[in-house]
Amino acid sequence: MSLRLNVNGEDRFSAAEPLTPLVDVLRDEFHLTGAKIVCREGFCGACTVLLDGRSVMSCLVPVGLAADSEVRTVESLATDGVLSPLQLAMEQHDAVQCGMCFPGMLMSLTSFLERMPNPSRDDIKAALAGNICRCTGYERIVDAALSVVRAA
Amino acid sequence: MPGQDGERLYVATSLADALAALAERGRTASVLAGATWTMRAPLRHEPQDLSYVAISKIDELRRVEVLNHEISIGACVTHAELANALAFLPECSALVQAAGNSANPAIRNVATIGGNLCASAFAAADLVPALICLDAELEIARPDGSERLTVERFLEIRSDIEPGRLVRRVIVPRTKRRSAHIRLPLRKAGDYPVASVSLAATLGPTGIVESARLAVGSVEPVARRWPLLEAGLVGRALDPRHAAEQAERLCGDFSGRDGIEAPGWYRVKVLPSLVRRAVLALQEQS
Ligand code: FES
Ligand code: FES
Numbered sequence: 001m002s003l004r005l006n007v008n009g010e011d012r013f014s015a016a017e018p019l020t021p022l023v024d025v026l027r028d029e030f031h032l033t034g035a036k037i038v039c040r041e042g043f044c045g046a047c048t049v050l051l052d053g054r055s056v057m058s059c060l061v062p063v064g065l066a067a068d069s070e071v072r073t074v075e076s077l078a079t080d081g082v083l084s085p086l087q088l089a090m091e092q093h094d095a096v097q098c099g100m101c102f103p104g105m106l107m108s109l110t111s112f113l114e115r116m117p118n119p120s121r122d123d124i125k126a127a128l129a130g131n132i133c134r135c136t137g138y139e140r141i142v143d144a145a146l147s148v149v150r151a152a
Numbered sequence: 153m154p155g156q157d158g159e160r161l162y163v164a165t166s167l168a169d170a171l172a173a174l175a176e177r178g179r180t181a182s183v184l185a186g187a188t189w190t191m192r193a194p195l196r197h198e199p200q201d202l203s204y205v206a207i208s209k210i211d212e213l214r215r216v217e218v219l220n221h222e223i224s225i226g227a228c229v230t231h232a233e234l235a236n237a238l239a240f241l242p243e244c245s246a247l248v249q250a251a252g253n254s255a256n257p258a259i260r261n262v263a264t265i266g267g268n269l270c271a272s273a274f275a276a277a278d279l280v281p282a283l284i285c286l287d288a289e290l291e292i293a294r295p296d297g298s299e300r301l302t303v304e305r306f307l308e309i310r311s312d313i314e315p316g317r318l319v320r321r322v323i324v325p326r327t328k329r330r331s332a333h334i335r336l337p338l339r340k341a342g343d344y345p346v347a348s349v350s351l352a353a354t355l356g357p358t359g360i361v362e363s364a365r366l367a368v369g370s371v372e373p374v375a376r377r378w379p380l381l382e383a384g385l386v387g388r389a390l391d392p393r394h395a396a397e398q399a400e401r402l403c404g405d406f407s408g409r410d411g412i413e414a415p416g417w418y419r420v421k422v423l424p425s426l427v428r429r430a431v432l433a434l435q436e437q438s
Contacts, residue, residue: 017160018159018160018161019161019191019200021191040192040195042192042256043256043342045256054232054261055257055261056258056261057188057258057259057262060187060188060191060192060259060262061187061191061262062161062184062187062191062206064161064163064206065163065187065206065208065209067163108257112257125341127257128341129256129257129340129341129342130255130256130257130258130259130341130342131256132342
């Protein structure tokens with residue numbers, strides 16, 4: 001039985017066993033390797049994608065429950081090679097180090113800023129509570145997100 | 153049979169559909185709500201059940217209804233939806249705080265109230281003590297009808313519930329009370345609580361506590377009330393320091409569970425501080 005998912009605006013079909021974690025289907029079948037697998041436990045946030053507009057840990061979503069839903073991954077953020085304002089801000093603030101956490105950071109922040117366009121620094125930190133970064137110490141990531149808010 | 157054609161996941165579209173699918177599969181199937189607990193079964197070295205009946209797409213299980221005398225919360229309402237839906241109701245602060253601060257945002261978008269109640273091996277569940285302090289009940293749907301029982305009773309029997317049944321909704325009675333849920337995670341961000349305290353109290357016109365329900369989560373394997381401390385809170389004004397002193401004296405009522413993140417003695421040791429903060433939170437509500 002084939003499952004239909006709308007991924008980044010495109011209908012895709014998967015024959016995966018329905019309890020397969022969504023992240024594995026995205027990476028192994030659809031070759032969208034932006035979402036990273038780190039803990040598979042819902043703790044690190046590296047696999048964050050948007051499911052019908054809400055951030056989810058794609059390591060804990062069985063693909064069968066994502067059927068007929070809209071999935072957005074980090075690959076959707078840049079259009080025609082032009083970075084999204086958030087991606088651009090991360091680059092300008094020199095916020096990225098190894099990059100492992102970034103696809104998740106970007107997706108959490110993207111959905112958060114869509115919902116709360118005028119957050120405080122603390123709001124942004126709370127929104128990133130599920131995205132762990134082993135490199136940066138977070139402050140520049142938060143600075144970059146705030147700069148997008150202020151520019152808007 | 154785990155699904156006639158070997159399918160391991162059946163996505164039910166209505167309550168009747170879910171009950172029929174569960175009846176057909178008998179002991180080989182479990183109910184799946186948000187899936188955040190079940191998907192981690194392999195990490196806990198537990199076998200995943202043979203097949204699952206998913207109930208998270210059933211509209212009636214996703215509704216929160218605020219009525220005059222009670223609030224009805226469908227089993228598949230997520231933590232994020234719950235925190236949002238009840239944010240305007242001060243009497244439910246404990247539940248809003250528990251739902252809005254547990255785990256992390258992406259988990260709260262998926263994990264459900266029904267799942268939180270049914271994950272019997274999950275000692276650190278935040279919603280459970282909050283629901284106990286609010287004197288919540290729940291409704292179990294079965295093929296021939298439904299039954300209603302208190303959350304406390306449900307916790308006693310949840311591991312032995314017969315196949316073919318599912319938690320349909322949680323019911324929180326409405327009273328003019330103050331409540332708070334205080335949790336201590338090791339890191340501020342995204343952790344399970346080492347211990348949590350949920351407190352609800354009704355106050356008389358002069359500020360004397362007329363009734364109190366206090367539940368402790370994450371300290372022992374299953375959240376439970378602290379009756380001796382409740383009795384000590386009643387009949388006097390809210391007094392954080394006095395409450396903490398009483399908690400200190402009564403701490404021997406709990407035997408903490410050892411875990412990777414904290415030893416059992418530590419979970420018990422922090423209780424007086426959490427009690428103090430909970431009473432203070434009630435004092436600050438008007
Ligand atoms: S890999 Fe999904 S949260 Fe870490
Ligand atoms: S930049 Fe390396 S984990 Fe965040």
